Amino acid sequence: MLAFFVIVALSFAVAAMNLTGLVSDYLTEQRQKEDTQAAEQFAETLGPLLHDHFSVNQNELNEKLQEAGANLDGRLLLTDPDGKVQFDSMNRLCGRRLQTEELLRVLTGGKESAYGMHTVDRDTAAMMSGSAEDLNIAYCAHEITGGGKRTGALLYVSRVQKLMDSMNTVRWQLLSMFLIIAAASLVLALILSRVLSNPITSLSKTMRKMGRGDLSVRVPVRGSGELRELAENYNTMAAQLESLDETRNQFVSDASHELKTPLATMKIMLETMMYQPDMPPELRQEFMNDMNHEIDRLTGIITDLLTITKNDNEKNRLQREPVNMSELTEATVHMLIPAAEKKNQTLAADVAPDLQMMGDRIKLNQVLYNLIDNAIKYSPEGSRTDVSLRQQGPDLVWKVRDQGIGITKANREHIFDRFYRVDKARSRETGGTGLGLSIVKQLVSLHGGTVSVDSEPGKGSEFTVILPRGGEA
Ligand SMILES: Nc1ncnc2c1ncn2[C@@H]1O[C@H](COP(=O)(O)OP(=O)(O)OP(=O)(O)O)[C@@H](O)[C@H]1O
Ligand SMILES: [Mg+2]
Missing domain, CATH: 3.30.565.10 (Histidine kinase-like ATPase, C-terminal domain)
Structure with a gap:
């Protein structure tokens, strides 16, 4: 039962773990691609506008940023090469220096773009994504170039809370499915072990009874397959033993009876002779003859009995x-x-x-x-x-x-x-x-x-x- 349960539970757990791993890898990868692509596109459109160190038409830029930020379900920030925010689609962080790891990697690490998903505290969440509820956010940084020079960087703050939520839902669903399957397999294992062990239990009960000397007991023949065959074979063996036992008992009782009769006859004759000392000699002689005859008979019976038991024991030992x-x-x-x-x-x-x-x-x-x-x-x-x-x-x-x-x-x-x-x-x-x-x-x-x-x-x-x-x- 335990083995069955463990096998089912373990295989399901392994499969579920692999599956969630695959699904979340796939989803995050997909999201990363999308986000990176969006940031890249945006950086490309903005690059030419920014070539003269942010002295562009502020209104046009702001409009573009806002529009893009709304489409992207996130926030767009532009920084100068030092990481200082120049533009913000939410208009709140202008002038602040950002220390985000991804941004630093682009600005100082010389990378073209960097991406990272983070679980943050409520303050950071409120500051970076604009909502204190979005504890899971992704930063996507991308360099902005203009006139062959790096003119700054773009930071796209992407809300991945929904993605994380749906992945968690999948996890919970799998977990509850796992619990249900585990419970079901436990019940099934219990029932199965009953079904399997019942015939064996009854067989061993019967064997115990037989061991105590009751050869008339039989096991009920049920079901199909090996257990049925086992029960049938056992019953055949029991029947054989029983009939053997009966034959032996019959033989012993018959043999004793046969031996008793001549002995009783002889005893009567002997007692008659003992209590009648003055018996006529002819009669005495006749009694003696009869007794001699009975002894011959006894000897004959015993010889025959010995022959029979000897042949029984030496079934296959003929002197061929x-x-x-x-x-x-x-x-x-x-x-x-x-x-x-x-x-x-x-x-x-x-x-x-x-x-x-x-x-x-x-x-x-x-x-x-x-x-x-x-x-x-x-x-x-x-x-x-x-x-x-x-x-x-x-x-x-x-x-x-x-x-x-x-x-x-x-x-x-x-x-x-x-x-x-x-x-x-x-x-x-x-x-x-x-x-x-x-x-x-x-x-x-x-x-x-x-x-x-x-x-x-x-x-x-x-x-x-x-x-x-x-x-x-
Ligand atoms: N040729 C026969 N004609 C008639 N009855 C026979 C014949 N052979 C055997 N029987 C009958 O079968 C019985 C069994 O025979 P069986 O030879 O086993 O025993 P038995 O002759 O009585 O004793 P035992 O041979 O042991 O001295 C006999 O008692 C007899 O009644
Ligand atoms: Mg005979």
Whole structure:
């Protein structure tokens, strides 16, 4: 605000000062020219009349002087070479010796003419210009020559009071304009600084609130230009932070819940065993088996959780290497055949030979493992699961198709969420925690790929993973 005000005020002041300087220089110069010219002309007309030392026709001279003095708006004085007034258009100073500087310069300094503007006191004003009000007068002295000799000098007393008055008026006008402009720019600066700083103030207020932990606050988006963009970007950032915060809280609460359930089950079994020392040994054995199973489940959950957080933290840190995907697929299927056989299922692979891609071997293996694991888990005895690997343009495509229970459309939208299970009770039985597919999605997108599902409830599901090869090995 201050800067704006200072700039406006200063530039106006400089401009005004220059302008008045120029105007008054011009006007005084003009006046000086006019006065000098008039005096010169007059001296020329008078010269011849005065060649015999003022012994001219007094009446004629007086008439001429009076006439000229009236036309000139001033007073004309003629002096002899000693500065003594011989003629005066006002008839008051005859016989007096004048000491005016300009006159002396002509009479004794040898100059042809001299000019000077003066501000004088009232007495001098009254004496020289005839009016005590004209405090600004100009003296214009000019030599008078006759017959090749200097016969005296002419002093023209010019009234410049009016000129000074009008110059002062201009100065006053400029000053009052300056004051008005200064006041206006001050008001404008105030308003501008409000307008500019308001959005910033509200932004910093919001930031403070956010700093105290309230992530739901947003700044109002107003106006246009950079400030609007700033507000919008800030709000986007705040929304991102808020959703991140929510996801994290959800994750922590889901994880704690998942861990609590097996612990509670184990505690019940343990207490039963403690308070029934005479429990039949077969029942005790069964409890121990169940507890062992719960511990496995806990371990599984914790391993999955660690995988997820580790991948979250190491977003771009894949151990990239050339991977023979054909071999990897065969090996993973081979590893899971015993699990399928346990459920009397068939697991078959249809793999195009020698397909390579750049990727993280262990993570890619985990993707396929989780998908086949699900297919086996969510399919009835005697069903069949088909795994295929094909090249499709620049991508490699995995398909895992089962003849299992299938997934409804509503559930399909959520199965990739963390901890989401279609049937909680059934899943407990089979030991799932709902993390498998979220890990699949995370790992596939780390490789720049996508995973999708197609399913008909009751008939089976087909999971498709598309992976860009990322340059051939
Ligand atoms: N092939 C499939 N057929 C039918 N339902 C499936 C299939 N794959 C996954 N689902 C459903 O999606 C849910 C989420 O799968 P996900 O693999 O994420 O978890 P999970 O198998 O229950 O547990 P986890 O894999 O962590 O041990 C499963 O609980 C299941 O209901
Ligand atoms: Mg699973």
